[in-house]
Amino acid sequence: MVDVAVVGAGQTAFGQHPGAMKDMWSEAVRACVDSVDGDLRLSDVDELFLGSTAFGGGQLGNTAAYLGEHAGMAGVPARRVENACASSGFALRDGWAAIASGRADLVVVGGLETMNDLTPERKRYWLGVSGDTEWERLAGLTFPGTYALMARRHAHEHGSTHDDLVHISVKNHAHALDNEHAHLRKAVPFEKAAAGAMIADPLTLYDCCPTSDGAACLVLASADLARSLTDTPVWMRGSGAASDHLALHDRPSLTTLPATKKAAAQAYAAAGLGPKDLDLAEVHDCFTIAELLATEDLGLAEVGEGGTFAREGRGRRNEGRTTVNGSGGLKAKGHPLGATGAGQVVEVFKQLREQAGARQVRDAECALTHNVGGSGATCAVHIFGRDRA
Amino acid sequence: MTAPSTFNGGWLSEVEGGLLLQSCFRVNGAPAFAPDADHTTMSVDVLEAWAASGCPLEVAPLPDGLDRDVVLTSLPNLVEAESSTVRLHLLDHAVAVVDGEAPEPQGWPTDGTIDLDPEMHAGLEHAWALERSLTNVSQGAYVSDRTHRLGMGARLGLAAQAGPTWPPRGADVDGHPLSGGAHLQPSGTVYSWTRLIAAGAPSEFALRAPLLGGLTSMVIDLDDGPRGVFLHADGHDANVEIGGRVRLVVRRLYAQDGVLRYGRKALS
Incomplete structure (x- = not known):
């Protein structure tokens, strides 16, 4: 090749x-x-x-x-x-x-x-068109709802809390302050994010990306x-992709995205790298719970430990082993659906060329992008490096 | 006539020769349907109670005033027979199923009825009328009439494929065709749930969700194995928790292309 x-x-x-x-x-x-x-x-x-x-x-x-x-x-x-x-x-x-x-x-x-x-009327018709239309949509669900179902189940099985999700929101808003392309460039204190207006219980406004x-x-x-x-x-070191059931009820579990795991396994294998090699990961945090699940599915955190990973701030820029969503992620940088995956690569391109200015990840040599379709029906994972191999 | 007990969200009483199911909702002191119920849904409810009491599901031809397709699809064992002496009666916000020449049952004054806010009730009636209008045209996501009708057996009768697999799929995980299977029991356990604010509801519910104060959706582990996703029945307290038991009842879902569409909703 x-x-x-x-x-x-x-x-x-x-x-x-x-x-x-x-x-x-x-x-x-x-x-x-x-x-x-x-x-x-x-x-x-x-x-x-x-x-x-x-x-x-x-x-x-x-x-x-x-x-x-x-x-x-x-x-x-x-x-x-x-x-x-x-x-x-x-x-x-x-x-x-x-x-x-x-x-x-x-x-x-x-x-x-x-x-x-x-x-607003026309927008309402289009939001959620990528979910399972015949069953999930007619059970009242758009994506805030499907991700809320995941969040509640993860809390039930692994003890994660809404405060864990708030930590993700606060982190990504803080990261976006240094991103001139971000949609939401404002610091959000923990207390404010924790008290956000409810959207889909347990997810609040501060758990959701903007339109x-x-x-x-x-x-x-x-x-x-x-x-x-x-x-x-x-250099593009590895590419992986996978699909899964559209509807959550067809999946064995709501606390993992199999498409992410499969795509990541392919990309890691192609690159000859693993999660411990990543300096930067731009992951698909359309909702804060999506980042929590991504950290587990990509191997940055152990299964069930995504909440702890978030609580301990291991994804903060230049604080943990891997900076997670140093751009602000979908949560704060923004989520123009079709542009998001390419936008993640723009960030990686700048980081690996040390052109990211105030948000530069120190000594960034290896990065990953993780782009999810819907609630996990599709996923593409790519790994990039300064070095060719 | 016995004192009523609750069944599928209504008041069920034994009457001479049969069963009477009354709505437990009222507006300004007068009986009213639940926000997503009507004679069609209550007919399914009372016939399910009839079957649960051990009576065969063979009835005289169904009366006018209900959606026959919905009733017959929801109750796959139901047989209409000219010779049957079992008749379904559509009453004032109530339905009865009676065998023989027993008189048409009269309502029983029930305690503990659920009062609907009159303004909300009027709003919902208006919303249903608007939703059934042919000018209510969907854009973006859309379930066609053909797709809806093809799915009615699974949606209302819980018809499963071999496995059991439900909702139906084009093929199994190896790409082989799936044969028909049994009808699943309408009961299960909550696997996860959420309550959405009205603004987060899909457009199919845009007119009614604000009046209802949002929507509650649940992933349910059905007792027969498969997992499904359902709305909570409107108007009833949605005291939902993971592990909680629910029964799946037939209710109005929404209207599109001028036609009311029905489905199963969860009742905790």
């Missing part, structure tokens, strides 16, 4: 974006192209993979071709990759595979979502090409 590197990465701010979908995407592409050290011509791109759920149905069909045209990639073979919130995590995997297989040398991977240009607009863009290159474009490529 051909080794693959990330040679460029850029994004818009996540949050309330004033522009149209095509403007947001163009902004992310421009930021990405500007980050490439060498001379990159978009007309040389072999393939474009764009992750988006097409939330709201704005440009539901031929989304990638439409957006490619608006960002200087007219004529580049383009397709939309849809796997709910893991759309661009899977777009990344597709881009990696295209190069690793020798089919392409230069690939653009992106993600985009516009979520705040809908009326964000945003776009992110990456340039991947084969090893030979990467060296001509930059002296500091970020």
